[in-house]
Amino acid sequence: MTPELGELYQEVVLEHGRWPRNFRRMKDAHRKARGLNPLCGDEVTVYLKLRDDVVEDVSFEGIGCAISKASASLMTAGVKGKTVAEARALFDAFHALVTQGPGAVDLEALGKLAVLSGVSEFPSRVKCASLAWHTLRSALEGREEAVFTE
Ligand code: ZN
Numbered sequence: 001m002t003p004e005l006g007e008l009y010q011e012v013v014l015e016h017g018r019w020p021r022n023f024r025r026m027k028d029a030h031r032k033a034r035g036l037n038p039l040c041g042d043e044v045t046v047y048l049k050l051r052d053d054v055v056e057d058v059s060f061e062g063i064g065c066a067i068s069k070a071s072a073s074l075m076t077a078g079v080k081g082k083t084v085a086e087a088r089a090l091f092d093a094f095h096a097l098v099t100q101g102p103g104a105v106d107l108e109a110l111g112k113l114a115v116l117s118g119v120s121e122f123p124s125r126v127k128c129a130s131l132a133w134h135t136l137r138s139a140l141e142g143r144e145e146a147v148f149t150e
Contacts, residue, residue, distance in 0.1 A: 009118040012074075017066030020073035022059040022080070029059075035135030035146030037127045042068035046135040053083050060132060067116075067125055072132035074113055084140055091133050098129045 026032075026047035034045045042064030049057035058080050060072045075094075079087040094113055096104045102117040119129040135146040 006118060009115045012112070012115045013066055013070040016070035016073040020060075020069050022076035023061060023069075023073065024059050025061050026057065026059045031139040031142060033135045033139035033144050033146055035131045035138070037064070037068065037131045039124065040065055040068065040128050042128055042131050044068065044072055044132050044135050046072075046132060046139050048136075048139045050084070053085070055079050055082055055084065055087055058136070060135075064131070065128055067119065067128040068131050071116060071129040074116065075132045075136060078111065078113055079136065087136070087140065091137055094133055095130060098126050 025045075026049065028049070029047035030050050031048040032045060034043070036043055042062070044060055044062035044064065047057075047059045047061075048055065058076045060076060062068075062072070078090055082090065090110070090113070093105050093110055094116070097107075097110060097114065097117050098119045101120040102114070107114040107117070116129055119125050131146070138144070138146040
């Protein structure tokens with residue numbers, strides 16, 4: 001990671017961790033899933049509203065470390081308005097980013113999510129960063145509990 005990206009990473013994680021976007025319960029959600037990262041104690045519930053094949057609205061609530069909150073916040077901002085297929089593709093790209101590092105993915109396609117590439121240097125934090133995404137995928141599949149595939 002370059003020093004600049006390191007600084008940006010810090011800044012974005014702190015900012016989204018403190019003031020997360022779309023941090024609210026959604027009473028009229030179509031789908032809802034809960035995820036747990038026992039390694040760190042992060043808990044997240046992801047709410048989804050789908051219109052046809054589009055993620056019309058997405059929000060989350062929960063408790064956890066700054067990385068888990070920041071990642072959930074960036075996730076909601078990243079998938080809102082996307083089709084279900086696009087949201088899944090973003091999940092795959094994001095997962096490759098945090099597990100394999102920035103060399104493994106098209107950083108431009110990830111947009112702001114790319115700042116979380118720093119997580120790939122800290123394997124113990126990968127689940128913090130991917131929790132909200134696994135939970136989103138479960139919600140998209142109509143499951144209520146998130147399942148970690150690794
Ligand atoms: Zn965590």
